[in-house]
Amino acid sequence: xxAVRYDRRNGRRLDRLEEHGVISARIRPGHDVEVVDxxxxxxxxxxxxxxxxxxxxxxxLRSHGGRPTEMVRGHVVRCCVAxxxxxxxxxxxxxxxxxxxxxxxx
Numbered sequence: 001x002x003a004v005r006y007d008r009r010n011g012r013r014l015d016r017l018e019e020h021g022v023i024s025a026r027i028r029p030g031h032d033v034e035v036v037d038x039x040x041x042x043x044x045x046x047x048x049x050x051x052x053x054x055x056x057x058x059x060x061l062r063s064h065g066g067r068p069t070e071m072v073r074g075h076v077v078r079c080c081v082a083x084x085x086x087x088x089x090x091x092x093x094x095x096x097x098x099x100x101x102x103x104x105x106x
Contacts, residue, residue, distance in 0.1 A: 044092065053079055059073075074097040078094050
């Protein structure tokens with residue numbers, strides 16, 4: 001099996017909600033994540049659940065304006081602790097999409 005290299009500089013960044021339309025996300029099997037940053041090649045998310053680098057994931061994106069949820073497949077590129085609280089840990093993880101054009105269709 002060959003490793004897939006993800007170059008985050010190649011994806012066009014979608015900075016505004018009007019560009020990408022994503023208002024929420026959920027990683028299967030049902031962990032809600034906060035979208036921090038989004039591009040055509042991947043997404044940076046924050047979650048209370050740790051994401052394992054190299055793991056395959058399905059990300060369900062809910063769009064603005066009542067559009068149905070779109071399922072996107074990808075893999076976790078990296079994950080680190082974002083914040084430590086008295087009773088919780090928050091993780092920040094980068095997910096590279098398998099299909100880099102997925103958000104161009106929304």
